[in-house]
Amino acid sequence: xxxxxxxxxxxxxxxxxxxxxxxxxxxxxxxxxxxxxxxxxxxxxxxxxxxxxxxxxxxxxxxxxxxxxxxxxxxxxxxxxxxxxxxxxxxxxxxxxxxxxxxxx
Amino acid sequence: xxxxxxxxxxxxxxxxxxxxxxxxxxxxxxxxxxxxxxxxxxxxxxxxxxxxxxxxxxxxxxxxxxxxxxxxxxxxxxxxxxxxxxxxxxxxxxxxxxxxxxxxxxxxxxxxxxxxxxxxxxxxxxxxxxxxxxxxxxxxxxxxxxxxxxxxxxxxxxxxxxxxxxxxxxxxxxxxxxxxxxxxxxxxxxxxxxxxxxxxxxxxxxxxxxxxxxxxxxxxxxxxxxxxxxxxxxxxxxxxxxxxxxxxxxxxxxxxxxxxxxxxxxxxxxxxxxxxxxxxxxxxxxxxxxxxxxxxxxxxxxxxxxxxxxxxxxxxxxxxxxxxxxxxxxxxxxxxxxxxxxxxxxxxxxxxxxxxxxxxxxxxxxxxxxxxxxxxxxxxxxxxxxxxxxxxxxxxxxxxxxxxxxxxxxxxxxxxxxxxxxxxxxxxxxxxxxxxxxxxxxxxxxxxxxxxxxxxxxxxxxxxxxxxxxxxxxxxxxxxxxxxxxxxxxxx
Numbered sequence: 001x002x003x004x005x006x007x008x009x010x011x012x013x014x015x016x017x018x019x020x021x022x023x024x025x026x027x028x029x030x031x032x033x034x035x036x037x038x039x040x041x042x043x044x045x046x047x048x049x050x051x052x053x054x055x056x057x058x059x060x061x062x063x064x065x066x067x068x069x070x071x072x073x074x075x076x077x078x079x080x081x082x083x084x085x086x087x088x089x090x091x092x093x094x095x096x097x098x099x100x101x102x103x104x105x
Numbered sequence: 106x107x108x109x110x111x112x113x114x115x116x117x118x119x120x121x122x123x124x125x126x127x128x129x130x131x132x133x134x135x136x137x138x139x140x141x142x143x144x145x146x147x148x149x150x151x152x153x154x155x156x157x158x159x160x161x162x163x164x165x166x167x168x169x170x171x172x173x174x175x176x177x178x179x180x181x182x183x184x185x186x187x188x189x190x191x192x193x194x195x196x197x198x199x200x201x202x203x204x205x206x207x208x209x210x211x212x213x214x215x216x217x218x219x220x221x222x223x224x225x226x227x228x229x230x231x232x233x234x235x236x237x238x239x240x241x242x243x244x245x246x247x248x249x250x251x252x253x254x255x256x257x258x259x260x261x262x263x264x265x266x267x268x269x270x271x272x273x274x275x276x277x278x279x280x281x282x283x284x285x286x287x288x289x290x291x292x293x294x295x296x297x298x299x300x301x302x303x304x305x306x307x308x309x310x311x312x313x314x315x316x317x318x319x320x321x322x323x324x325x326x327x328x329x330x331x332x333x334x335x336x337x338x339x340x341x342x343x344x345x346x347x348x349x350x351x352x353x354x355x356x357x358x359x360x361x362x363x364x365x366x367x368x369x370x371x372x373x374x375x376x377x378x379x380x381x382x383x384x385x386x387x388x389x390x391x392x393x394x395x396x397x398x399x400x401x402x403x404x405x406x407x408x409x410x411x412x413x414x415x416x417x418x419x420x421x422x423x424x425x426x427x428x429x430x431x432x433x434x435x436x437x438x439x440x441x442x443x444x445x446x447x448x449x450x451x452x453x454x455x456x457x458x459x460x461x462x463x464x465x466x467x468x469x470x471x472x473x474x475x476x477x478x479x480x481x482x483x484x485x486x487x488x489x490x491x492x493x494x495x496x497x498x499x500x501x502x503x504x505x506x507x508x509x510x511x512x513x514x515x516x517x518x519x520x521x522x523x524x525x526x527x528x529x530x531x532x533x534x535x536x537x538x539x540x541x542x543x544x545x546x547x548x549x550x551x552x553x554x555x556x557x558x559x560x561x562x563x564x565x566x567x568x569x570x571x572x573x574x575x576x577x578x579x580x581x582x583x584x585x586x587x588x589x590x591x592x593x594x595x596x597x
Contacts (some may be wrong), residue, residue, distance in 0.1 A: 026326055033322040034518075037497055041518055045511050049502045057494045058346050064325035064490025075491050079498075087502065094509060095502070 032063055048098030050087075053080050108449075109231060112457025115160055116465060124161045125462055128168020129469040133477070135169065136176020136188045136482035137314040137484045138492070141266025141320070143173035143189070147432040148316035149496060151309045151439070152503035159440040159455045160462065161178060166436050170429060171470055174372060174409045178401070179213075179481050183337070191372030191408035194380035198393065199398030204328065205396055206338050209478065213342035217475040218354060218402040222409030225358030225466030226365065230413040230420075231460050234449075237421040241446045244422075246553035247565055251574035253547035256424040259368040259581045261536040268585040274532045276399075278540020281306055283385055289552060301512040308435045310504055310513045311541060314520025317500040319528050324493040337482050350402045351385055357403045366417050367427035372408035379407025413463040420456060424543065428535035544580045 036059055043052040057076040066072055087095060115121070136147040146169045154162035175187030182199035182482050195215060202211040244252070256281075261271035284295045285305030296303050357379035364375040383403035384393045393400050416433060418424045423445035425431040442452055449456055474481075504517045527535055558564035566572060 012357065027529070029325045030322045030529070033325055033493075034318075034522055034525060036500075037318070037521070038518060040497070041501060041511075041514050044501065044505075044514070049505065053494075053498045056498065057491070060325070060487075060494030060497070061491050064488075064493055066488055066490040071488075072491065079495055083498070087506070095505065096511070096569065 030065065033060065036060055036063065045096060046099075048096050048100075050080050050084050050095075051099040053083065054100070108453040109235075109457050109460070111454055112459075112461050115454045116164070116461035119158070120158060120163045121160045121458070121462065122465075124157075124164035125466050126469055126473070128165035129172040129466050130168075130473050130477070131165075132169035132172020132174075133176040133179075133470070133473060133481055134172075134484055136173035136192075136225035137179040137481045138176075138487060139180050139184075139186050139188050139485075141188075141324075141492075143170050144316045144428050144432060145320045145496070146173060147429065147436075148313045149500050151312055151432065151435055152500070152507035154436055154439055155309075155507050159437075159442060159452075160458045162436055162440065163433075163455070163459045164431055164462045164466075168466045168469065170412055170433075171219075171223045171409065171463065171466045172473070174223075174412060175405065175470055175474060176481065177215055177408075177581070178204055178215035178219065178405055179212065180485055182215060182401070183208060183482055184485060189372070191376050191411075192404070193373055194376045194407075195401055197380065197404075198395070198397050201394070201396035201500050202401070203338075203397070203593035207340075207396070208337050209339045209341050210346075210400050211396075211398070211401055212337065212478055212482075212496065213475070214346075214350070214398045214401045215405045216351065216471060216478075217347050218357075218405035219409040220467045220471045220474075221350075221354040222358055222406035223412055224464060225354070225406075226362055226410040226413035227246060227286070227464035227467060228462065229362040229365075229410075230463060231419055231457075233414070234421045234460070237417060238446045238449045241422055244446075244570065245568075246550040246557065247568065248570050248574065250547050250550035250554055250565070251571055251578070252422055252424055253543040253550065255574050255581070256368055256418075256426070257536065257539055257547070257579050258578050259542050260426065260539050261533070262581055262585055263368070267531065270530075270532045271536050274527070274534070275536040275540040276528075277539035278542075279544030280540075281311060282541035282544035283548065288549065294429065294510045301510065301519065302516070307508060307513055308427050308438055308541070309507050310517050311520055312432055312538060313500045313504055314517040315524045315537060316432070317496060318517075318521025319525045319534070321493045321496040321500075322525060324489040324496070332471075337478055346398070350399065353399050353402045354406045356382060356386065357406040358410040361407040361529065362414040363412030364407075365411035368418065368424070372411045376404040376408035377551070379403040398535065409467075413460070416463075418458075421446065423448075423546065425539060428538060431535065431538040434542060435538075459597035481499070 036056065040052050040056040054076060057079065058072050063070045112351055131146060132143065135141045135143065147166055173189060174191055175457060176196045177187055177192035178199065180186045180188040181192040181195040182203050185200040187193045187196055199211045199215065257275045261275040262268045284302055286293055286303055293303055360379045360382060361375040364378060380400055380403045383399055384390050387393065387399065415426055415430050418426050419430040419434050423443065425434045437444055442448055442455060501514050504514050505511060507513065524534055554564060566575060
């Protein structure tokens with residue numbers, strides 16, 4: 001039954017048209033978003049989450065249709081700084097080494 | 106009774122109060138932004154709860170749950186866009202009232218009604234969960250096996266538009282749930298050489314991938330449909346006007362509690378049913394749909410009174426009835442707390458403390474809601490195209506922080522990709538989580554029952570409780586067929 005469920009799900013996914021469900025992301029936006037997220041995770045392994053957030057946030061914002069450049073830059077910097085403070089000071093979590101921010105722990 | 110009182114002291118520590126307050130404010134903010142839901146906020150928080158005290162993490166969760174239900178009413182009233190699915194019926198009368206210059210009054214009606222619903226629901230949780238636990242102590246492995254099957258079947262069939270898709274989702278969840286070492290033989294199952302998952306897939310990773318990634322991607326889409334400015338106009342509610350809604354609250358509260366206990370039903374059903382019942386019971390129903398405050402009160406009280414009551418089967422039996430309950434259960438499992446009858450005797454202070462937190466956050470919601478009405482309305486202007494990547498960064502970082510492992514982040518990504526394609530194709534996500542939680546429970550109960558009965562299959566239908574559960578499962582399985590037959594008859 002599990003195998004049949006998996007086959008049925010894959011079959012349905014392949015047959016689903018773009019406009020099938022309006023509450024979900026469109027196929028283009030979704031695939032591009034997932035590709036960027038995959039790159040972000042790969043990049044985070046190499047140069048840390050916060051450093052990677054510096055390119056990931058503007059890239060995703062552009063994909064989401066955000067066109068106010070200064071706002072994107074400002075929010076990206078503020079968010080990254082806030083995240084650094086949160087993980088460094090509040091949670092004291094050990095994270096992968098950061099390319100820009102150094103060791104976060 | 107003593108345990109219940111002991112829970113108050115545990116719930117009112119400074120850490121717990123602060124967590125509840127932060128959770129309530131965050132919940133209202135999340136609910137106020139269309140596209141963000143309680144499940145998303147709780148999924149984001151989950152990986153960070155490893156280092157928290159049990160009542161700190163549960164208090165935050167309780168605040169998010171209650172707060173987000175009210176938050177969903179804000180865009181429903183001001184913009185005609187329900188912030189959460191549960192606020193659909195709030196639009197009917199909330200938006201006409203806002204259009205007539207009484208937005209502040211409409212928001213206050215929604216706030217008071219949400220708080221009333223949350224109080225009714227928390228009281229129902231306190232009153233109904235302990236007797237259910239006393240009853241559940243009579244259950245053996247056979248009964249737990251059938252309860253797990255009933256939980257998966259009912260939620261899968263009731264949540265999906267197509268029953269087969271619901272069942273398929275639940276079975277995919279069972280597959281994920283059985284990954285790791287077999288508890289009896291010690292053999293590895295579905296590990297495929299990945300040592301990291303030999304102990305099973307981390308529930309927080311699964312929940313984050315399922316409930317955070319697809320909504321975040323959907324928000325990229327929402328950014329292109331930018332919302333306009335919303336203003337809070339007019340005067341607020343008076344005490345006399347609020348007292349005039351008490352009857353509505355009691356009626357809708359009762360509906361919400363009953364709907365909450367039912368597996369697979371949710372706040373949206375509670376809100377719509379309460380609205381319909383209020384309209385039916387009204388002497389003059391002509392004002393409904395044109396800005397009648399009773400419409401807002403019924404919808405908001407109904408969807409909030411579903412909250413704590415939906416946790417009754419989770420706490421008492423260990424069977425979550427919806428995705429939020431599954432997330433709450435995930436938060437408890439992370440803390441080493443196994444929901445079920447044993448939890449009440451082993452960690453009574455935490456369980457009863459959590460019940461009080463569900464009650465206290467209802468009152469906090471009133472304070473935060475009244476104080477921050479203007480701020481929450483301004484949240485509608487937040488560009489979701491910027492929020493989406495922040496959510497994805499937080500859930501990736503949180504997942505890493507939970508186990509200090511990039512493998513978990515990759516697993517979260519894979520789960521998120523699967524969830525994106527499945528939800529686009531109409532497969533409900535909640536049954537996947539229920540399958541992952543209840544599948545292993547059903548398996549271990551099944552094996553225990555066979556060992557105790559020395560392999561006698563008739564043991565599975567020997568007790569009246571088992572027979573009742575089997576009858577319920579058959580009824581749930583036949584329900585879609587009956588529904589289809591009724592539609593055919595109506596069309597003919």
